[in-house]
Amino acid sequence: MFDIKDLRVSVGDKEIIKGITLSLKAGEIHVLMGPNGAGKTSFAQAIMGSPGMKTSGSVKLDGKELLKRPTDERARLGLFLSFQNPEEIEGVKVSNFIRKAVAARGGKSQDLDTMVKAHENLVNSAAKLGMDKSFVSRELNVGFSGGEKKRLEILQMMALKPKVVILDEPDSGLDVDGIKLIASAIKDLSGKDRCFLMITHYPRILRYIKPDFVHVLADGKIVKSGDVKLAHEIEEKGYSSYTGGKE
Ligand SMILES: Nc1ncnc2c1ncn2[C@@H]1O[C@H](COP(=O)(O)OP(=O)(O)OP(=O)(O)O)[C@@H](O)[C@H]1O
Numbered sequence: 001m002f003d004i005k006d007l008r009v010s011v012g013d014k015e016i017i018k019g020i021t022l023s024l025k026a027g028e029i030h031v032l033m034g035p036n037g038a039g040k041t042s043f044a045q046a047i048m049g050s051p052g053m054k055t056s057g058s059v060k061l062d063g064k065e066l067l068k069r070p071t072d073e074r075a076r077l078g079l080f081l082s083f084q085n086p087e088e089i090e091g092v093k094v095s096n097f098i099r100k101a102v103a104a105r106g107g108k109s110q111d112l113d114t115m116v117k118a119h120e121n122l123v124n125s126a127a128k129l130g131m132d133k134s135f136v137s138r139e140l141n142v143g144f145s146g147g148e149k150k151r152l153e154i155l156q157m158m159a160l161k162p163k164v165v166i167l168d169e170p171d172s173g174l175d176v177d178g179i180k181l182i183a184s185a186i187k188d189l190s191g192k193d194r195c196f197l198m199i200t201h202y203p204r205i206l207r208y209i210k211p212d213f214v215h216v217l218a219d220g221k222i223v224k225s226g227d228v229k230l231a232h233e234i235e236e237k238g239y240s241s242y243t244g245g246k247e
């Protein structure tokens with residue numbers, strides 16, 4: 001479903017991602033771990049088409065090459081990225097933002113019935129994430145706490161139902177209940193129609209989500225792949241064996 005081949009990413013003169021090859025089949029959940037500054041966020045942002053990054057190699061979703069396409073087209077094909085640090089956007093209401101995003105992805109026409117139903121769904125999804133319905137009437141992330149911003153990213157995932165879901169530290173800054181709620185939202189959405197790549201530093205979320213593969217990214221390369229045992233090994237021993245002793 002999602003095939004990355006020899007992806008290289010540079011910012012200015014600096015090569016940050018140094019040839020990553022990774023294949024995600026429909027239904028699979030992959031976890032990406034790695035020390036701070038290893039390149040996890042840059043990898044995710046380059047896949048999404050963040051401006052200012054030079055890329056080479058290949059990233060294909062259902063056989064369609066993404067690298068030459070603009071970000072909005074990648075999103076329309078079913079790619080989604082939740083941000084490590086979500087942006088605040090003044091003057092844009094959460095409900096309008098999500099409604100327009102769903103419509104742009106090819107949702108149903110926006111007659112009144114559809115809009116009312118979509119709003120109900122949004123409020124229900126927000127409740128599943130422990131968010132009061134007043135959140136959907138607020139401006140995007142403005143004045144949201146760190147954990148609330150993370151929940152809002154997951155709310156967008158729930159509304160958009162993407163094919164390829166990339167989550168950049170969805171669990172950082174969340175309280176214990178929040179982690180359970182977003183894990184359950186991820187589990188609810190997982191299935192044969194989509195695949196997940198979740199970046200995380202903490203195995204705690206893996207108590208609730210069972211990944212098929214865990215990969216370690218160090219210095220712009222995938223240096224080890226394994227199953228969930230690898231995440232627990234890292235929790236115990238750290239990354240020094242992958243970084244030549246320096247962290
Ligand atoms: N625009 C940029 N200009 C210069 N360096 C950059 C730029 N973007 C990223 N980098 C560098 O690339 C490296 C990888 O950064 P990245 O944010 O991808 O790390 P990460 O693995 O997500 O780390 P963390 O676990 O802390 O989130 C870092 O050394 C960072 O400073």
Ligand SMILES: [Mg+2]
Binds near residue numbers: 041042084168
């Ligand atoms: Mg990061």
